[in-house]
Amino acid sequence: MIPGSFSYHRPASVADAVKLLSDLGEEARPLAGGHSLVPMMKLRLATPAHLVDLHGIAALKGISRNGNNLIIGAMTTQHELLASDEVAKAMPILHEAALLIADPQVRYRGTIGGNVANGDPGNDMPALMMTLEATYRLEGPGGTRDVAAADFYQGAYFTALEPGEILTSVSVPVPAAGHGYAYEKLKRKVGDYATAAAAVVLTMSGGKVVTCAIGLTNVHETPLLAIDAAKAVIGTSLDAATLKKAAAAASAIMAPAADARGPVEYRKHVGGIMVTRALQRAAAIAK
Ligand SMILES: Cc1cc2nc3c(=O)[nH]c(=O)nc-3n(C[C@H](O)[C@H](O)[C@H](O)COP(=O)(O)OP(=O)(O)OC[C@H]3O[C@@H](n4cnc5c(N)ncnc54)[C@H](O)[C@@H]3O)c2cc1C
Numbered sequence: 001m002i003p004g005s006f007s008y009h010r011p012a013s014v015a016d017a018v019k020l021l022s023d024l025g026e027e028a029r030p031l032a033g034g035h036s037l038v039p040m041m042k043l044r045l046a047t048p049a050h051l052v053d054l055h056g057i058a059a060l061k062g063i064s065r066n067g068n069n070l071i072i073g074a075m076t077t078q079h080e081l082l083a084s085d086e087v088a089k090a091m092p093i094l095h096e097a098a099l100l101i102a103d104p105q106v107r108y109r110g111t112i113g114g115n116v117a118n119g120d121p122g123n124d125m126p127a128l129m130m131t132l133e134a135t136y137r138l139e140g141p142g143g144t145r146d147v148a149a150a151d152f153y154q155g156a157y158f159t160a161l162e163p164g165e166i167l168t169s170v171s172v173p174v175p176a177a178g179h180g181y182a183y184e185k186l187k188r189k190v191g192d193y194a195t196a197a198a199a200v201v202l203t204m205s206g207g208k209v210v211t212c213a214i215g216l217t218n219v220h221e222t223p224l225l226a227i228d229a230a231k232a233v234i235g236t237s238l239d240a241a242t243l244k245k246a247a248a249a250a251s252a253i254m255a256p257a258a259d260a261r262g263p264v265e266y267r268k269h270v271g272g273i274m275v276t277r278a279l280q281r282a283a284a285i286a287k
Helices: 014-027 037-042 078-083 085-090 092-099 104-109 112-117 125-131 227-233 240-252 264-285
Strands: 007-009 028-031 050-053 063-066 069-073 135-140 143-148 153-155 166-173 180-187 194-205 208-217
Touching: 014 028, 014 050, 014 135, 014 166, 063 085, 069 085, 078 092, 078 104, 078 112, 085 092, 092 125, 092 180, 092 194, 112 125, 112 166, 125 194, 125 208, 180 264, 194 264, 208 227, 208 240, 208 264, 227 240, 240 264
Parallel strands: 007 050, 028 050
Antiparallel strands: 063 069, 069 166, 135 143, 135 166, 180 194, 194 208
């Protein structure tokens, strides 16, 4: 449980971090909260020769509002998300989901940038960011570009990040006033990753669903958007038959691994239940 040896770098600007990562090449990795990377290093599943610590870069911190978007700096911790009144008011599902990540110790160190850039299908933020139609800002040797969260995940631990690039911020459109929301996560115990989880953001009018987005965590090698399930509920009052149809449509795209959290069929079944519960709770909240 002791990591291999590495050299430590602490740049003071994004430009310096990008230059270091580009110069040092494949053997270098950005270090954020270290709560995914360091455990991997201890297990020797990751053996970077260089760690480029992002903690000295003030520009990567903080939460601000730009028009209808919340801009969250990559080095903002999960604890800081929870402490933000702006997040709690404008985007309560983000507050709710952050509270379901691990435990306070992990949330004090773990960052939103590390959580979404890691590419771990077990992380909670990626599916939520897809549901909220977030965009990631990436900065690298070739300049700055924005990538939709929905286009970012390519496989387990494979993302759209190019060599030398870092994720600098996440831009999240604020959902409509009166929207309904829920993040339902089944885990074996407090502090565990999801056996399966579902995020729902919807709007309703006259008792019927007008818009709906559904994201799924840890039921596939990447986070998923359950597009057909979301379509199935539009225009309905979420009656029992519709809920069943939506859960079935969501389960149909799930392909979880059989692991200590259960066999494939169980995790798909649980995933469907998470979708049902999230839809019901979101509808009850919507005004
Ligand atoms: C006991 C335990 C339980 C946990 N449970 C959960 C859980 O239930 N749900 C959940 O979502 N997470 C969970 N986590 C993971 C936790 O949320 C991590 O903090 C998070 O996944 C990674 O964030 P980090 O800031 O620690 O990143 P790090 O561990 O520092 O980095 C993770 C990866 O992302 C890369 N990276 C980091 N920042 C950037 C950046 N800005 N640009 C480009 N690449 C970057 C790193 O190079 C590394 O490959 C748990 C962790 C532990 C230790």
